Amino acid sequence: MKHLPKHLRPRWRYLAVGIESWPDTAVGRSEFQRHLWYAAQNLFGDAASADLDLTVIGFELDDGCGYAIVRTRRDEVDRARAAVACLDGIDGQELGLRVRGVSGTVRACEEKYLGADPEAPDQRTVTFEGGERTAVVRDGRYDVTVDSAFAGATELDFE
Known part of the structure; x- marks a missing residue:
């Protein structure tokens, strides 16, 4: 054909x-x-x-x-x-x-x-809502582990 x-x-x-x-x-x-x-x-x-x-x-x-x-x-x-x-x-x-x-x-x-790869996420321990929690950090944005879910935050939420 x-x-x-x-x-x-x-x-x-x-x-x-x-x-x-x-x-x-x-x-x-x-x-x-x-x-x-x-x-x-x-x-x-x-x-x-x-x-x-x-x-x-x-x-x-x-x-x-x-x-x-x-x-x-x-x-x-x-x-x-x-x-x-x-x-x-x-x-x-x-x-x-x-x-x-x-x-x-x-x-x-x-x-x-799609050429520029986004910044690789970083994992940190942060103080959030009065306790130590783990967070995934991307471009100044924090995804904080709260119970079994995530909460979105920025650097201003930690100061």
Whole structure:
């Protein structure tokens, strides 16, 4: 079977999506893909979400920081961004998503928007609510362990 001529092939755009969550969040690529499809389907309906053709090309989430590369059709970038914005959690685990940028190739997407690795999280012991607690520190933000959950804090909360 012959390949389609270049002018008949589908044109793609790649969204670089930054992901933030609590340090103990465990989400995989397939779960992210499934919930992204559901978000698009709930927002636009079956036919329009099929037009988006959202596919997660790359995914990584470690210690609450990560990224995803999402492929969509060239003419559907705005709707794809809206579908990503509708995704706020997976299986009860909260996620913060931000589209860092859009590119025409996977390589350019990785180099331009995902090239600089975020600062590695640091673990410290802090005094919070009158007691010593462990905290994961990222960019001046503290995720303090309180009972079996986390509480978000900044350096100003400890002075």
